[in-house]
Amino acid sequence: xxxxxxxxxxxxxxxxxxxxxxxxxxxxxxxxxxxxxxxxxxxxxxxxxxxxxxxxxxxxxxxxxxxxxxxxxxxxxxxxxxxxxxxxxxxxxxxxxxxxxxxxxxxxxxxxxxxxxxxxxxxxxxxxxxxxxxxxxxxxxxxxxxxxxxxxxxxxxxxxxxxxxxxxxxxxxxxxxxxxxxxxxxxxxxxxxxxxxxxxxxxxxxxxxxxxxxxxxxxxxxxxxxxxxxxxxxxxxxxxxxxxxxxxxxxxxxxxxxxxxxxxxxxxxxxxxxxxxxxxxxxxxxxxxxxxxxxxxxxxxxxxxxxxxxxxxxxxxxxx
Numbered sequence: 651x652x653x654x655x656x657x658x659x660x661x662x663x664x665x666x667x668x669x670x671x672x673x674x675x676x677x678x679x680x681x682x683x684x685x686x687x688x689x690x691x692x693x694x695x696x697x698x699x700x701x702x703x704x705x706x707x708x709x710x711x712x713x714x715x716x717x718x719x720x721x722x723x724x725x726x727x728x729x730x731x732x733x734x735x736x737x738x739x740x741x742x743x744x745x746x747x748x749x750x751x752x753x754x755x756x757x758x759x760x761x762x763x764x765x766x767x768x769x770x771x772x773x774x775x776x777x778x779x780x781x782x783x784x785x786x787x788x789x790x791x792x793x794x795x796x797x798x799x800x801x802x803x804x805x806x807x808x809x810x811x812x813x814x815x816x817x818x819x820x821x822x823x824x825x826x827x828x829x830x831x832x833x834x835x836x837x838x839x840x841x842x843x844x845x846x847x848x849x850x851x852x853x854x855x856x857x858x859x860x861x862x863x864x865x866x867x868x869x870x871x872x873x874x875x876x877x878x879x880x881x882x883x884x885x886x887x888x889x890x891x892x893x894x895x896x897x898x899x900x901x902x903x904x905x906x907x908x909x910x911x912x913x914x915x916x917x918x919x920x921x922x923x924x925x926x927x928x929x930x931x932x933x934x935x936x937x938x939x940x941x942x943x944x945x946x947x948x949x950x951x952x953x954x955x956x957x958x959x960x961x962x963x964x965x966x967x968x969x970x
Contacts, residue, residue: 664969667958668916672943673845676704676966678721679947680731680955681838681857682890682935684970693730694968697957700724701966704844705959714844714886715753715776715852721842722749722772722854729811731955733840734770736811737858739818740865741825745809747771748871749856750786751779754880754941759785761872762792764865769804772856775872777801786872821862838954839871841878841888841937847961849941851886853878853902860893869893875903882941884910885918890954891926891934898930905938905946915939915946923948 678700680693704721708714726734737745749771750761760779763786768774777799778787787795797803839857855878857871870876870893877893879902880886887902896902901922908918915938926932927950935949937956947956957968 664967665916667967668945668947669914670943670960673847673849673961674705674708675939675943675945675958675960676701676708676717676721676842676844677937677939677945677947677958678704678725678840678842678956679888679890679935679937680725680840682933682949682951682954683732683838684953684955686952690970693955693970696725696728696730697955697968697970698966700842701957701959701968704842705961705966708844708846709961713852714846714850715751717844718842718852718854719751719772719776721844722840722856723770725840725842726770726772726856729813731840732838732858733856735809736814737809738861739810739814741862742865743818743822744806744865745858746865747856747858748868749775749854750872750874750878751775751854752852752874752878752880753779754851754882754886757881759874759878761786761874763788763868763872765789765792765796766806767793767803768796768801769809772854774799774801785874788868817861825862839877839890841890843886843888843937843939845886845939845941845943850882851880851939851941853880853886853888855888870896870901873897875900877902879903879906881906885915885938885940887936887938889934889936891951892932895926895930895932896934899925901926901934901936905936909938909940915944917946919946919948923950
């Protein structure tokens, strides 16, 4: 698989930058379902903007979780990615969103699933993490909780872009002929991991889920250990790809365990994706941030948008 790189950075140079130690640093992904046929320029720009937003938070003294959340919000608001505005649509033609976050210092985490009236589900997930004894809230209950937290109602129609509506109409027509299950397609997720100067890590993940999915379907994204995991004693990770397969192997947790066993985040990411393929026959990718500042990413799909930002760099570096 070849990659498009922003600037003049080669694959080998990127690998050396991933293996560089020391925080603060942020790594993000824009989903393993990145279309190989589209112009990568705006995708690279969006990925860089997200990583830089996260790093800015760290440099201002914010926590790793604050930084990962800030990066995730940028990606949710960018209609190029399958999360928040521009998310994939269900078979009924609506957006249903999932998200989760996890703090590696305290192991606090929170997630929301199947929410329809929240602009940035990662913010709602953070409120679950910080403001409740729960880890996961779903559907109408999650939306009612969001209202209690001051998150306003956001009309579902505003989450739907013309691109996703056109995609849905095409698949809806095909579904009448071939059946709904035959036209359900995989699409990406967004995620961010951050490590601060003291080695504290965190991760956030958000998605609209599978294209033309059944209403009420939940994937790996809102589940700690599958879509998102963070532990200062191991690493932080965010998964993307076929959610059902990722759930079976708990891919984010697996990657973090590999780091805890002594592997670099780069090798741990590769091994986690290999596990996904070998044990669950799944396609996807992952990003990993270790407490020593080393980073990692891997994917077995044609493309995965991703970017890294480190203290002292003039700008983030991205690839797809």
